[in-house]
Amino acid sequence: MQTIGLIGGMSWESSAAYYEGLNKGVQQRLGGLHSAKIVLGSLDFAELTALQEREAWDEAGAILADAAVGVEKAGADFILLCATTFHRAYAAVAAAVSVPVLHLADVLAERCKAEGITNVGFLSTAYTMENEFFAQRIADHGLDxxxxxxxxxxxxxxxxxxxxxFRTxxxxxxxxVLSMIDELWDGGANGVILGASELSLLVRQQDVEVPVLDVITVHVEAALERALA
Structure with a gap:
């Protein structure tokens, strides 16, 4: 089993969901007392959010890159950045380490194609939706x-x-949010990405008819496939 590196704390609630999902996934696949081998670097969400608001991405990227280096030194075989918005600094993180960093947009796009989703709705933070770095990377895989x-x-x-x-x-x-999903479906989307990890606390597949992809679940499943290959 490979060791999974997590860069979390953005927010800690979503990082906890990553940790839980990885451990439950390993236990389901291997049984017994098995659990995931994880190295976690947890950062101060307030500090990074302040840098995001100032568009100080060089500084934010340096903090995230330092965390990635620490996670790699602690034994991670590959790394997940546990926040959609902070994939804005993905290049700095990936350049700082010698192990793979699984880009969430790439993982989501591959999952969409595997499920036959060609036109996908995307819900996320204002910053992520108003800037093209994440949605465009998904579109680069041939999706609308x-x-x-x-x-x-x-x-x-x-x-x-x-x-x-705040887990409220x-x-x-x-x-x-369900009405937003219905509007995207009516507009032609044949799948919807919950593009902020916290949204999985609010919406579940049983709440809607259109296929919903939760970023934590998709990211976790990709990590499990790699760690247990």
Missing amino acids: VNLPDPLHIETLDSIIYDELV VNPSSRRR
Whole structure:
């Protein structure tokens, strides 16, 4: 079994879901007392968010890269960056280490193609939706990527940062996000990516008819396949 490196803390709630998913996945596949071999570098979300807001991506990238180096030195065979938005600094992270860093957008695109999804809706933080670095990387795999109506972006961002990062799940917020998914489906999407890891706390596949891809689940499953190959 390979050792999985995680760069987390952005937010810690989503990092906990990564940790739980990896360990449950190993136990399901191997049985008995088996658990995942994990090295975790957990960062201060407030510090990185402040740098993001200032567009100080060189500084944010340096912090993330240092964390990646530490995770590699601790024995990681490959690394996951456990936050969609901070894939903005993926190049700096990947350049700092000699082990693979599994880009979430690549993993999601491959999963979409495997499930026959050609036109995918994308819900995430305002920063990630208003900038092209993540959606464009998915589109580079030959997929059409649809974003929600701009009127929804501020609402969705508030739900993520004011509620879900604190593990607060409001029924009214669930209804709002489900209506956004319905709009994307009506607009032609035959699948929807929950592109902020915290959104998996709010929406489950049984809540909607259109296929939903949760970034944590997809990232975790790709990591498990690699670690146990």
